[in-house]
Amino acid sequence: YYTARYDYAxxxxxxxxxxxxxxxxxxxxxxxxxxQLILCRNVMIYFDRPLQERVLQLFHQxxxxxxxxxxxxxxxxxxxxxxxxxxxxxxxxxWRKTGA
Amino acid sequence: MAQDGRVKLVVIGGSAGSLEVLLQVxxxxxxxxxxxxxxxxxxxxxxxxxxxxxxxxxxxxxxxxEDKEPLLSxxxxxAPADYHTLLESNGSLSLDCSEKVNWSRPxxxxxxxxxxxxxxETLVGLLLSGANHDGVVGLGRIAANxxxxxxxxxxxxxxxxxxQGALNELQADRVLRPEEMADxxxxx
Numbered sequence: 457y458y459t460a461r462y463d464y465a466x467x468x469x470x471x472x473x474x475x476x477x478x479x480x481x482x483x484x485x486x487x488x489x490x491x492q493l494i495l496c497r498n499v500m501i502y503f504d505r506p507l508q509e510r511v512l513q514l515f516h517q518x519x520x521x522x523x524x525x526x527x528x529x530x531x532x533x534x535x536x537x538x539x540x541x542x543x544x545x546x547x548x549x550x551w552r553k554t555g556a
Numbered sequence: 557m558a559q560d561g562r563v564k565l566v567v568i569g570g571s572a573g574s575l576e577v578l579l580q581v582x583x584x585x586x587x588x589x590x591x592x593x594x595x596x597x598x599x600x601x602x603x604x605x606x607x608x609x610x611x612x613x614x615x616x617x618x619x620x621x622e623d624k625e626p627l628l629s630x631x632x633x634x635a636p637a638d639y640h641t642l643l644e645s646n647g648s649l650s651l652d653c654s655e656k657v658n659w660s661r662p663x664x665x666x667x668x669x670x671x672x673x674x675x676x677e678t679l680v681g682l683l684l685s686g687a688n689h690d691g692v693v694g695l696g697r698i699a700a701n702x703x704x705x706x707x708x709x710x711x712x713x714x715x716x717x718x719x720q721g722a723l724n725e726l727q728a729d730r731v732l733r734p735e736e737m738a739d740x741x742x743x744x
Contacts, residue, residue, distance in 0.1 A: 502652070530622055
């Protein structure tokens with residue numbers, strides 16, 4: 457899947473050619489897709505609680521049922537209003553959106 | 557800042573040799589302390605069972621700090637590995653993942669300085685054994701903002717460099733041997 461040399465790794469072209477890199481503003485933009493997996497690690501720690509809540513709502517809207525949300529090792533969504541829509545997957549701060 | 561003058565927060569920092577001190581002091585802390593305790597020790601990686609180890613030695617609740625967690629009195633919070641732990645003006649802790657400070661993350665200075673800015677005179681800072689300078693500047697900020705500065709007696713420290721460094725730069729309110737620390741903390 458990839459080649460690694462020195463301190464770098466490069467994905468195989470077959471895979472990397474299918475990747476889209478785009479800028480999205482968590483503060484102001486709205487959901488633009490439903491994903492199976494969202495990784496957002498160590499970003500939310502820089503947001504205050506109201507903004508964290510907004511971002512978690514955005515992620516909730518952007519995940520398909522049974523999709524996964526991965527946060528940083530010391531972040532959590534336990535205190536958020538979206539928590540009811542997720543179950544803890546394991547202790548690695550991975551949550552799975554419920555199928556309902 | 558200090559309406560009634562009582563201590564609201566104690567921050568403890570240490571590096572090499574500080575774990576032994578904590579294990580010696582924790583069992584003697586009385587439950588129901590009127591302040592929260594935040595402990596920052598230099599730690600290697602996220603796999604460590606440090607919180608569990610400390611929790612087993614005390615009746616006080618011990619937990620790793622989580623982002624935006626509100627501080628509760630009588631509770632011990634441990635700075636997690638690979639994050640800086642900061643004190644916020646609304647009485648909560650926040651985490652930060654930026655570059656190391658004094659080659660450390662968590663950095664004692666970061667915790668001490670933010671605590672000093674928020675808690676001023678209601679703060680006590682204690683610096684323990686260690687092999688680097690992290691925490692000395694932070695202790696100075698605690699002093700400058702009217703908090704109390706406590707330092708482990710370098711003669712009792714496994715690595716005297718850190719506490720001695722603090723004493724070289726500032727006037728400590730107390731210089732404590734580990735066996736004196738629990739009484740001092742219980743008396744606050």
